Amino acid sequence: MHKYYIGLMSGTSIDGMDGCICDFQNGMKLVCKAYRPWSKAEALLLHSLCQKSDDELENAYKAANILSYASNEVVSMLLDKSHLKADDIIAIGSHGQTVRHRPHLGFSVQLDNAPLTAALSGIDTVSNFRAADIAQGGEGAPLTPVFHKALFKDDKRTRYVLNLGGIANLTVIKPQGEVVAGFDCGPANTLCDLCCRLILNKKYDEDGKIAASGHVHMDWLCEFLDHPFLKKDPPKSTGREDFNADLIKEHLLLCTQMPNLIGDLLATLDEFTVLAAINAIRKMRYAHNLPEGDLLLCGGGALNPYLRSRFETLLKDDGIKVMTTRDFGVDECILEAQSFAFFAKECIEGRALDLRNITGSKKIAILGMIAPALNGHYAQNALK
Numbered sequence: 001m002h003k004y005y006i007g008l009m010s011g012t013s014i015d016g017m018d019g020c021i022c023d024f025q026n027g028m029k030l031v032c033k034a035y036r037p038w039s040k041a042e043a044l045l046l047h048s049l050c051q052k053s054d055d056e057l058e059n060a061y062k063a064a065n066i067l068s069y070a071s072n073e074v075v076s077m078l079l080d081k082s083h084l085k086a087d088d089i090i091a092i093g094s095h096g097q098t099v100r101h102r103p104h105l106g107f108s109v110q111l112d113n114a115p116l117t118a119a120l121s122g123i124d125t126v127s128n129f130r131a132a133d134i135a136q137g138g139e140g141a142p143l144t145p146v147f148h149k150a151l152f153k154d155d156k157r158t159r160y161v162l163n164l165g166g167i168a169n170l171t172v173i174k175p176q177g178e179v180v181a182g183f184d185c186g187p188a189n190t191l192c193d194l195c196c197r198l199i200l201n202k203k204y205d206e207d208g209k210i211a212a213s214g215h216v217h218m219d220w221l222c223e224f225l226d227h228p229f230l231k232k233d234p235p236k237s238t239g240r241e242d243f244n245a246d247l248i249k250e251h252l253l254l255c256t257q258m259p260n261l262i263g264d265l266l267a268t269l270d271e272f273t274v275l276a277a278i279n280a281i282r283k284m285r286y287a288h289n290l291p292e293g294d295l296l297l298c299g300g301g302a303l304n305p306y307l308r309s310r311f312e313t314l315l316k317d318d319g320i321k322v323m324t325t326r327d328f329g330v331d332e333c334i335l336e337a338q339s340f341a342f343f344a345k346e347c348i349e350g351r352a353l354d355l356r357n358i359t360g361s362k363k364i365a366i367l368g369m370i371a372p373a374l375n376g377h378y379a380q381n382a383l384k
Contacts, residue, residue: 008094011098019074020341087122119373166240187272297325
């Protein structure tokens with residue numbers, strides 16, 4: 001019997017919403033995928049909520065509703081592509097849009113309105129996945145390492161899975177499959193995308209072409225690499241609270257006065273991303289005495305040939321082969337959406353996940369909150 005779940009993901013880059021249908025009948029099979037970009041107005045609203053602003057509370061609830069209407073559009077696209085009906089889908093796993101991540105204060109905000117998504121789609125919707133982990137003393141992120149283990153473990157080789165979204169997060173999998181760590185290791189695209197939006201009126205540096213035309217400024221790079229977050233030991237997680245315009249405001253001002261320096265700033269920020277990740281990989285390798293292995297890149301940054309070339313160059317003597325998840329049959333940009341289909345399944349089936357080595361939680365926890373649809377699977381099973 002098919003076990004269809006939908007996963008929805010909008011990352012910190014705020015470029016759009018990814019969605020997929022997965023069938024968990026035997027393992028996991030990707031049925032289809034879809035993507036909905038954010039409009040300029042939607043993106044501006046979501047970006048504005050990532051920092052303190054006027055009328056935050058009302059705007060946050062407006063944005064949550066926008067997320068739900070967009071979610072329903074993606075769900076409709078997926079059902080059309082797959083020729084499935086809403087009744088065929090057991091549940092939707094919706095990540096929502098992260099606008100605040102404050103685990104040390106006991107919360108992380110992923111804007112969403114799961115009851116509205118359930119009402120619009122007619123499908124039970126699971127959301128707010130981080131809260132249960134934070135309630136157990138964990139960071140609430142990253143959650144994906146438990147999913148990475150299922151897909152990428154190897155009997156003999158170490159596997160490092162590096163998601164290059166807005167923030168970079170790293171999963172470290174020992175041979176045989178034990179996840180020894182999973183944590184945010186620094187920024188990925190968020191600072192470069194910010195530069196492109198503010199200075200070039202572009203969403204991002206396509207294929208890293210602008211960065212490739214510039215030169216790394218070692219004084220800037222040393223300044224960035226001295227960031228206190230990078231000195232913390234895992235478990236740890238971060239977001240725009242640490243890596244935002246304030247960090248590079250002087251460099252942004254300089255580039256507005258000397259536009260020829262924008263390529264240098266992007267090259268330096270890309271180098272920052274790469275070195276922060278490589279330093280984390282080397283630290284984990286020596287701390288756990290790990291054998292040679294593979295670095296699997298995913299997320300939007302995995303499609304950037306300049307970024308990938310920097311990883312290949314700097315890791316050539318480390319015995320670590322640089323690849324992407326596509327080399328293992330997994331689309332780099334849909335992996336996170338797939339993971340939230342998986343988390344929805346685990347929640348619906350009442351299965352607790354062990355994130356203690358990853359987030360630092362004290363206990364295992366069932367992740368997610370269920371918003372039942374009127375005639376969804378939750379209600380049908382309750383009536384049996």
